[in-house]
Amino acid sequence: MGKTSRWVNRRATHYIDSEAATCCHPDCYKPSFEDMATVIPLCEEHVYVVYRQTNQILGTRTGVDQQYELLPMEAEFIPGPCPGCGTTGLLVGLANGIVECRAGSCTYSQERTKFGAHRRKLMGIAAGRRSVVYYMRLGNRAKIGTSQGLASRLSSINPEDCMTFELGGRALEQRRHEQFRHLRVVGEWFDLTPELVRHVNDIQVVPIPA
């Protein structure tokens, strides 16, 4: 640390030292993630974005992405889309019980139980009467099931969180159960491992404004 190097991108010149490094992503001037500053200055969000993309590339090329564990910072994030902006995997649960979005200029911030209720409601509205495969979380377990009325399904199960859903019926559900067979605990319940968290975060659900 303390060594000064210079990074240039098309927008600006970033002078880097361990005190004042800013993220080198265009238009992002958040402080660099401390341990990264002297390697490549990226903020916490963009370290995570690069890490995810790298895993995806390596996984596609080699089929071995399961060997990558979640980063500690990634593990703090709540899987699934932000109810405010739709960005996946960038909601963080703070020690004071607040859930906050770390994506760009998103200002979503909500008390944890309200967040759970809020996301259940939004997911129910977004799914409507369409046939979906849903991912519900209870502790470190995830239920993968199918429904044609997600809102009423959610109120009967009342999970801590409805992480996400994808459009599809029984055939897709069977495919997902097969895909994550090695994580199965019982019935439709699976261990919420890094592999499953990444799968949830790769699904894009367009949020419906409250």
Ligand SMILES: [Zn+2]
């Ligand atoms: Zn950044």
Ligand SMILES: [Zn+2]
């Ligand atoms: Zn957000």
